[in-house]
Amino acid sequence: MKATRIAVTGAAGQISYSLLFRLAAGDLLGPEQPMILQLLEIETMADAMAGVVMELKDCAFPLLQEVLVTADPYQAFADADLVFLIGARPRGPGMKRKDLLSANAGIFSEQGKALNEVAQKDAKVLVVGNPANTNALITIHNAPDMNPQNFAAMTRLDHNRALSLLAEKCHSPVMDVRRVSIWGNHSLTQFPDLFHAQVKGKPALEWVDMDWYENDFIPTVQNRGAEVIRLRGKSSAASAANAALDHMRDWVFGTPAGDWISAAVLSDGSYGIAGDIVYSFPMIAENGLLQIVQGLDINDFSRSRMKRTEQELLEERDAIKDLL
Numbered sequence: 166m167k168a169t170r171i172a173v174t175g176a177a178g179q180i181s182y183s184l185l186f187r188l189a190a191g192d193l194l195g196p197e198q199p200m201i202l203q204l205l206e207i208e209t210m211a212d213a214m215a216g217v218v219m220e221l222k223d224c225a226f227p228l229l230q231e232v233l234v235t236a237d238p239y240q241a242f243a244d245a246d247l248v249f250l251i252g253a254r255p256r257g258p259g260m261k262r263k264d265l266l267s268a269n270a271g272i273f274s275e276q277g278k279a280l281n282e283v284a285q286k287d288a289k290v291l292v293v294g295n296p297a298n299t300n301a302l303i304t305i306h307n308a309p310d311m312n313p314q315n316f317a318a319m320t321r322l323d324h325n326r327a328l329s330l331l332a333e334k335c336h337s338p339v340m341d342v343r344r345v346s347i348w349g350n351h352s353l354t355q356f357p358d359l360f361h362a363q364v365k366g367k368p369a370l371e372w373v374d375m376d377w378y379e380n381d382f383i384p385t386v387q388n389r390g391a392e393v394i395r396l397r398g399k400s401s402a403a404s405a406a407n408a409a410l411d412h413m414r415d416w417v418f419g420t421p422a423g424d425w426i427s428a429a430v431l432s433d434g435s436y437g438i439a440g441d442i443v444y445s446f447p448m449i450a451e452n453g454l455l456q457i458v459q460g461l462d463i464n465d466f467s468r469s470r471m472k473r474t475e476q477e478l479l480e481e482r483d484a485i486k487d488l489l
């Protein structure tokens with residue numbers, strides 16, 4: 166069987182430290198599919214990267230055919246089938262949001278160009294590194310020969326957080342919760358939507374009251390990342406790696422019938438959201454393609470929150486527009 170080439174950037178970082186071992190164990194593509202890992206890291210992380218590779222080898226994963234390490238995106242993405250863009254510039258002391266956006270725009274425009282030139286034309290590219298939505302927009306703009314539908318920014322962690330919190334509140338297992346959605350930006354303005362969600366086939370908002378939904382659930386999902394940092398002293402890593410895996414698995418194999426996931430994709434104007442921003446919608450995946458769930462009723466409560474997070478993404482785009 167031909168090996169799948171999986172490229173991962175930021176490969177010596179903490180999310181990758183969870184992701185790589187699960188990929189190599191077959192958690193994404195199953196126990197039959199061999200793979201080659203193509204890891205991108207910056208030179209200054211060479212020792213840490215070498216240590217991770219040593220550990221990968223020490224696991225003697227039967228499916229792992231080869232591990233390639235490079236600081237050159239053109240090598241990392243060569244013939245890649247699946248790509249996780251995790252490495253990003255973190256916000257340094259005193260760094261303004263605009264500077265952060267620009268620093269990352271530089272990284273993601275270079276990586277977009279490299280993907281365009283050397284990756285498989287139908288490679289699936291998931292952007293995790295923050296600001297994920299706008300980094301994805303830059304990547305798409307720099308890969309004009311690839312279908313924009315092959316790119317997504319990750320809101321699956323927010324989606325999974327919402328699923329789990331709702332399940333807990335309803336004393337139900339996660340498998341009984343369906344059709345939760347995250348709209349907009351992977352940021353504090355994201356809108357976790359329960360108006361279409363179901364628990365055991367019954368509308369979620371018959372299980373919980375509006376006060377809990379508005380004043381507890383929404384801010385808890387929005388602030389969950391900060392809360393993990395407060396308690397752990399580091400940002401979410403294992404749960405982020407798990408979400409990246411969930412996202413890619415559903416993208417490749419399809420979403421379960423009757424349910425959907427959340428993912429940020431290039432807006433096509435659905436639900437009146439501006440085009441040319443990468444916005445999270447409820448999505449289904451079928452035949453390797455992500456499609457926005459259409460035809461949902463949007464009430465005023467939802468509409469105002471969807472607009473607020475759209476506005477933030479438009480501002481992010483404005484901040485880097487000369488780099489697009």
Ligand code: NAX
Pocket residue numbers: 174175176177178179180181205206207210251252253254255272292293294295296297318319320321322323351390400401402405
């Ligand atoms: P770490 O700082 O542990 O790792 C990032 C790694 O990326 C570092 O090893 C760094 O050397 C590398 N890197 C930086 N620039 C690079 C470049 N140009 N090419 C290749 N590698 C490069 O961060 P980690 O905790 O792993 O988080 C990675 C990114 O995910 C961050 O931007 C973080 O904010 C973002 N997250 C996104 C989430 C999402 O839901 N979309 C959730 C988790 C996480 O916060």
